[in-house]
Amino acid sequence: xxxxxxxxxxxxxxxxxxxxxxxxxxxxxxxxxxxxxxxxxxxxxxxxxxxxxxxxxxxxxxxxxxxxxxxxxxxxxxxxxxxxxxxxxxxxxxxxxxxxxxxxxxxxxxxxxxxxxxxxxxxxxxxxxxxxxxxxxxxxxxxxxxxxxxxxxxxxxxxxxxxxxxxxxxxxxxxxxxxxxxxxxxxxxxxxxxxxxxxxxxxxxxxxxxxxxxxxxxxxxxxxxxxxxxxxxxxxxxxxxxxxxxxxxxxxxx
Amino acid sequence: xxxxxxxxxxxxxxxxxxxxxxxxxxxxxxxxxxxxxxxxxxxxxxxxxxxxxxxxxxxxxxxxxxxxxxxxxxxxxxxxxxxxxxxxxxxxxxxxxxxxxxxxxxxxxxxxxxxxxxxxxxxxxxxxxxxxxxxxxxxxxxxxxxxxxxxxxxxxxxxxxxxxxxxxxxxxxxxxxxxxxxxxxxxxxxxxxxxxxxxxxxxxxxxxxxxxxxxxxxxxxxxxxxxxxxxxxxxxxxxxxxxxxxxxxxxxxxxxxxxxxxxxxxxxxxxxxxxxxxxxxxxxxxxxxxxxxxxxxxxxxxxxxxxxxxxxxxxxxxxxxxxxxxxxxxxxxxxxxxxxxxxxxxxxxxxxxxxxxxxxxxxxxxxxxxxxxxxxxxxxxxxxxxxxxxxxxx
Numbered sequence: 001x002x003x004x005x006x007x008x009x010x011x012x013x014x015x016x017x018x019x020x021x022x023x024x025x026x027x028x029x030x031x032x033x034x035x036x037x038x039x040x041x042x043x044x045x046x047x048x049x050x051x052x053x054x055x056x057x058x059x060x061x062x063x064x065x066x067x068x069x070x071x072x073x074x075x076x077x078x079x080x081x082x083x084x085x086x087x088x089x090x091x092x093x094x095x096x097x098x099x100x101x102x103x104x105x106x107x108x109x110x111x112x113x114x115x116x117x118x119x120x121x122x123x124x125x126x127x128x129x130x131x132x133x134x135x136x137x138x139x140x141x142x143x144x145x146x147x148x149x150x151x152x153x154x155x156x157x158x159x160x161x162x163x164x165x166x167x168x169x170x171x172x173x174x175x176x177x178x179x180x181x182x183x184x185x186x187x188x189x190x191x192x193x194x195x196x197x198x199x200x201x202x203x204x205x206x207x208x209x210x211x212x213x214x215x216x217x218x219x220x221x222x223x224x225x226x227x228x229x230x231x232x233x234x235x236x237x238x239x240x241x242x243x244x245x246x247x248x249x250x251x252x253x254x
Numbered sequence: 255x256x257x258x259x260x261x262x263x264x265x266x267x268x269x270x271x272x273x274x275x276x277x278x279x280x281x282x283x284x285x286x287x288x289x290x291x292x293x294x295x296x297x298x299x300x301x302x303x304x305x306x307x308x309x310x311x312x313x314x315x316x317x318x319x320x321x322x323x324x325x326x327x328x329x330x331x332x333x334x335x336x337x338x339x340x341x342x343x344x345x346x347x348x349x350x351x352x353x354x355x356x357x358x359x360x361x362x363x364x365x366x367x368x369x370x371x372x373x374x375x376x377x378x379x380x381x382x383x384x385x386x387x388x389x390x391x392x393x394x395x396x397x398x399x400x401x402x403x404x405x406x407x408x409x410x411x412x413x414x415x416x417x418x419x420x421x422x423x424x425x426x427x428x429x430x431x432x433x434x435x436x437x438x439x440x441x442x443x444x445x446x447x448x449x450x451x452x453x454x455x456x457x458x459x460x461x462x463x464x465x466x467x468x469x470x471x472x473x474x475x476x477x478x479x480x481x482x483x484x485x486x487x488x489x490x491x492x493x494x495x496x497x498x499x500x501x502x503x504x505x506x507x508x509x510x511x512x513x514x515x516x517x518x519x520x521x522x523x524x525x526x527x528x529x530x531x532x533x534x535x536x537x538x539x540x541x542x543x544x545x546x547x548x549x550x551x552x553x554x555x556x557x558x559x560x561x562x563x564x565x566x567x568x569x570x571x572x573x574x575x576x577x578x579x580x581x582x583x584x585x586x587x588x589x590x591x592x593x594x595x596x597x598x599x600x601x602x603x604x605x606x607x608x609x610x611x612x613x614x615x616x617x618x619x620x621x622x623x624x625x626x627x628x629x630x631x632x633x634x635x636x637x638x639x640x641x642x643x644x645x646x647x648x
Contacts, residue, residue: 052550056274074548100535104549125274150275179431
């Protein structure tokens, strides 16, 4: 399968990917944030569909999700906001969220809508590998969606190979055992882990997430990996600055 | 039909393990080992010894004469309120702390609503000399102050959950986040029959001692092992799961669940999951869940902290959907009135959670020769402040 994600992954550069929570800081910021991120050289975007109970997220993303829901964000509203996004934006767009809102929307209807809009992939941390493969893989593929799986420092080699086989874009490499936004800086343990994964020669490139917040951590993470994802640090920027000065944030990274 | 979990932890369409990859190694380790460890002779010996000498089992099966006369049937009370720590919760924490030791874990985390599970966890951690951190919603910390004090006295750290509705659901979220952050040395003792597989099945098996005892105790008293009905209140559903377990495949035993209707099922302030829920995913399992049409989990309400949960264990969802169990719900007022009635007819002050089970008589009429066993899941000491306010006792 090829789409904007696989094309981008083939480019000879380290990729900067940014996560933000849709509907935050205000309900209708979604399109402006995406357009500004592209203008400022970001290579790929994860659009967070907010959830009431984000188990894998730390306080920063939790609070942005709660605020977004309070602002009135829903799955339907997000799809409406994004309906013309491909007229102005060409970088890969991924929707990241928890599985329950997708289940309630209807998995097939959700995938179909993503294809219509021009979404390239999905990251659903609580949709496990075996359930995906048994129940949903065919649907995701039918609508040209790349599903991205996570691995962590505790994931066994055997499991990593399983995930590599099931992946058709990139692997989301969680930098350390943590919820989002909870660790600062990378130590020897992380570097060893990055090296270990690099030496496994996986067929899918890896993009590192959790704990990337500045130029230094971006460089550390992408020494061996193909790219890095910034989430909480960008949410904090949005909290402080609103949707202005996106360039100031991206300039800090590279 | 099978009412137990299958190999992947499904009860019909409910259950499974919908967990982020960060939790996979921990949950998988448990899944691979729990049955093997639990049924080792040495484990069973230690577990049963502790239940006997430390918890005080078997808990009595008591014929409630005056309550029976009042409601026109033969009512037996399974006295889980007489267990050490005052509720059924300790059956499970004893089992899980032994499991944690076998798995080489040194740090224990738990969530708690009413504080009974938190106290039961803090107790076994003190018993085994293990570090204990209990997550509890800020609202629950305020309404269950005596249990917070007990946990602290037992050496546990009580961490407030400040997100969302600041009750049981949010305490569970925080405990799961802690486990993600501490994947190697920590065991998470889930207190209810919820969570990713194997938790619902594991908790149910540890609690199944309740129905195991009912069988032989009833045989002694009534000459038969099977009652006509077993009744339990349901939040997540651990006392219910244990009370039903050995009767699930005995078709002549009617299974009755009483949920918390709060201020009324349709009042907007309720925790009656079977009436208000749809299939969804919460805390790692697929189950009946109170949620918006958009799939956001709804904030539940009940006067009892232990039933204030927007989901129900997957086993119970299956019992509901398949029609194996009858589901009712009792309002705050009905539960409080039933608690008062039990106090004054039998001299037993129940937990408010448990009061819901006794409100069954408001909703269902039994025949004079029906033998009805009610799980008296916990005692009311922890709820005294709520009783004082409600009945103006001070």
